Amino acid sequence: MRAVDTATAAEPRRLSPQRRREQLTRAALRLFAARPPELVSVDDVARAAGVSRALLYRYFASMHELRMAGLRIVVDEVIAATTPPDEGPLLDQVRYALNAFLGSAQAYASAYVALLRTGSVIATAETDELVDSVRRHIVAMVAQRLGLTGPPAPMLELTMRGWFSVVEAASVEWLRTGGLPREQLESWLIDQLVAMLATTARHDPATAAALAEAVR
Template sequence: MGLPRTPGRRVARAVARALTKPRPRRRVRLDNDARRAQLLEVGRKTFAERTYDEVSIDDLARSAGISKGLLYHYFPTKRDLYVAGLRATADELLTKTVAAAAPHLPPLERIRAGLDAYLDFVIAHARPFSALLRGGIGSDPEVVGVIESTRTAYVERLLTDTESTPLAVAAASEVPLVRIGVRGWLGFVEAASLEWLQLGRPDRRALRDLLIDTLLATLRTVLGPSTSGAW
């Protein structure tokens, strides 16, 4: 025979259930900048795992632990958050490659160090990198603007960050083929990086050396074979 139920036992069981029941996650109040940064990171992570069309505002709000209304306050549309994430990816890529190309290094070593940082980023952020170059939401003008501004920054960096080299002299003289050649080489770097991600080979060093050899071949064509030793 079991013990008779008493009010005290019922209260004890209720307290035990309350203590063991999972508590709902409390929403953390953040200031505007911190909240926006959090949402941006949530967006980048989510869009890295799934395509743009597979992600809903509900998914994003749930991942951030906030209401849709609060999400809309910072990013009025899913597209706004997506574009902001692409811009953050582009800025991070540019910052890391520029930082790696230390000014005390010889010109060719700066390019080699920058490419190493570029390819490291490609490996570590494969999905965001692919989304950056492929757009993800069609020919959206703002997405295209993010991509083109990044490309322009790289071209200008190559043309101005190699003082006293034939490339810098030719660029200062506004030789048209120089800019065209560098811009074309950058397109090759992007296409080769995407193909490299898909194939999973060769190793990073082999790809980097190919990219450098291609740049030097382009410059020899544009500036003449006698310029090779100047690097």
């Protein structure tokens, strides 16, 4: 007797369009977590979701459209997860966000590496915008925790974007090689941020004042 996939069997055969679209997107995401998105085919997703190719194409005109739907979910989840509680010291809040970011990158390792890999076949202007929305969120979060009511000063924004570039590059290498324990990577990245902020504060009075207020 043929075994039945319980995840598929648990789904009602008739779903609302919104639930069906979400089911297909989540099926794709499970596959993207295991291998690069460019290696996942329509047949793979249809099989994982327990539906026909024809049904999948009713909701997504192409694999590109399906990939983008999945990546939008990932980005939304990353932004939600990396928003720390309002209370607590600045570095504790950044540590909270960094821990959540690395957890998300680990959960969707293949898709994450493919997104940030130079020359990736899935990288487009749309994916670049999605990735940059996470960067903007991190910069805005730190600026808010520093008590800034407007956009951060140019040097502070440059510092935060530079630090997050280090986070991205280090996390991609960490996912590919596993050379460091995650706790050590997190600690090293926080120390990098402290060093970069201290350097910026020596050059930018606005950053120095914001940091002095944040650590009171």
